[in-house]
Amino acid sequence: MNRLLALLLTVGILAGCGSGNKHTSGGRPVTFEDFKALFPEQQAPYRLMADSLLQKQPDSLALQRDVLKQFLTDTLAGTDSTKTRHLKYYPLAYIAGSNLQYFVIRAVDRSSTVAYICFTDKKGKYLNRMVAARKDANSPEQMSFTLDNKYVIKTSTEKPVGSNTALKEDFYMANANGAITLIMTNSNGPTTPGQIFNPIDTLAHKHKFSGDYTSGDMNIISIRDGQDAKTFQFFITFSKDNGNCKGELSGTGHFTGSNKGEYKDKETSCGIGFQFGAGRVSIREIGGCGAYRGIKCFFEGGYVKKKAPSAK
Structure with a gap:
């Protein structure tokens, strides 16, 4: 029995189920697999x-x-x-x-x-x-x-x-x-500060390079602690050219030196290099990241670390 015929038979079976009768014509209860079979798998x-x-x-x-x-x-x-x-x-x-x-x-x-x-x-x-x-x-x-x-x-x-x-x-x-x-x-309308939601905001940030770095209201690099001392988590979002070119990327990077890090995407050729300094971080593309940004802008530039709020 081909898939189309099976699908049509299943539709007919389910269509005959009344609100108080969730069974097939053979008396078998309608299962989740029966329901799932109605949907083209993508x-x-x-x-x-x-x-x-x-x-x-x-x-x-x-x-x-x-x-x-x-x-x-x-x-x-x-x-x-x-x-x-x-x-x-x-x-x-x-x-x-x-x-x-x-x-x-x-x-x-x-x-x-x-x-x-x-x-x-x-x-x-x-x-x-x-x-x-x-x-x-x-x-x-x-x-x-x-x-x-x-x-x-x-x-x-x-x-x-x-x-x-x-x-x-x-x-x-x-x-x-x-x-x-x-x-x-x-x-593509006027951008408003505060629209960005940082998905890693609540993660631990005890490492000396962890924190939030900014270059304007809509350009943020967020660094958080990784699972070990050799890794870090990051979230980058930017908006350039009056909002006409935007980019966003998140993932796990690896420290390649005392003040350097690198990220390589598993699904594309995209790579990002991180250079940490005193209260700053600079990034540059080390692979094509067009899947995560506009065609006329790049993951690049320097960002200044925001001062952490004082503990009460």
Whole structure:
């Protein structure tokens, strides 16, 4: 039996389940594996554009609400739309992550289409969900999303402003318990100090080079202690050319000398060299890091260490 036929049979089985009967036609209870089989299996990186939400799907592939309620206990029905009786739900993608499982579901009513990412643990226990893409018939604003190979979720919201297009990008990370953390927000509008969320801010910083280094409000290098004396953790974010060129990178570096460090990305040719001094750090690219920045700017320059707040 090929996958398509198996999928259609599973849809038919689940469609026949009433709100009080969660069993297959053969009497076998509907399992999480049955539910997962309804979703086309994909791998990260995965991208869903807002325009693709308008593509019609056969009603035979629609998910039944009682099935959603069985496996996604925080039922989607009625939460984000007042026209719940017109809503239909379609499975778009299943992605197996390192700590979580990701289910992308399309919810359609008469005037709008929304895509949700629902999170379960590795055993199939429902944890949380978020709106990741949207296309409204009566609004020029639209939202798309990308799930990268590090399982960072980037939502991109676009809307026309005069003859231009305003773009806002929000970066999220879903933790193993399903909690969703906003990592950073980018916008091609005027930048506002304080928009940056430092994901390693609360980690230990006892090493002499650990701390936060800045070069303006939107340019930060955060250094934190590593697992041993030979390593350090870092987070870099910068915005140059009035916000037209931005970059962000985080990872684990290794000390290569008494005041030098180096980072090499495992998935690209990107590398960063760190030169520490008295209250300063300088960085330079030692490999192509275009995957983490704009094409007209680089991870480079000097940053001054911020004074640590006094302990009370």
